[in-house]
Amino acid sequence: MACTEAYKEHIEYTFNAFCRVVIHYAAINAWRDRDKRRQREISFEYLTEEKFYPFSTTDKYFIDPCKQYPVTICGQRVILTSGELAEALSSLPEKKREIIYLYFFGRYTQQEIGELYGRCRSTAWHHIHSALQMLHEEMEVLFHEES
Template identity: 70%
Template sequence: MPCTEAYKEHIMYMFNGFCKTVIRFAAINAWRDRSRRRQKEISLEYLTEEKFYPLGTTDEYFEAPYEEHPITICGQTVILTNGELAAALLSPPEKNREIIFLYFFRQYTQQEIGEMYGRCRSTTGYQISRTLRLLQKKMEVLSHGESESFAL
């Protein structure tokens, strides 16, 4: 069906009117958002003069350095910042400490660790999970100040 010139002109006027309406409402919404934002903002002068907030602060996190706890495992020294974890890592036998070190610090797979110690992957995974459970219990004991020994 062919369109007449009058119909095409009507469509163009309708489209232009629609675009003007959309742009007008977008401008109104932007103006409202800006005025809402301005109502919520607080001036710097108000904060410094009325409320006496300091303009700068120092965080204790950056002031005091961490206390370092070095541990030697597999001939390498690992520096830990958690004293309870360092004490708990010293409690298991050397073999279990080495397995935990190789798995978590050196990112060896369970298969590679099992081949190093002549065990299968599942046995190594069991030793890792068992040692982690015992380390968790040891850390809970250390954090509560109780003295209890766990055999691995």
């Protein structure tokens, strides 16, 4: 079936007209959406002048973000920003501190930790898990002492 030049021109004209209509209605929808969004929005000037909302608040956790708590583990000095965590970590037994250091700060895998202690990977996971449980319990005790 051979297409004549006039038919090809008609198809192209029809397609171009269709694209123009689609783009026209897409633009109309975009303008409507933008107008609806503008009607719902409240400017910052209104919030600050009328209601006096502060732009930021301070929480007890962020009072002194620059304070540092150094802890020495495995002969390495680790600087923490939480005093409670540093105190709880210091109260753990040496082996538990080493395991936490190797896993979280040294980025050792469970397999590598197991090989260091002459154990399998699942035993290393068990030691990591128990160290985290002990750390959690220590932090709960410290939290209840503060309250």
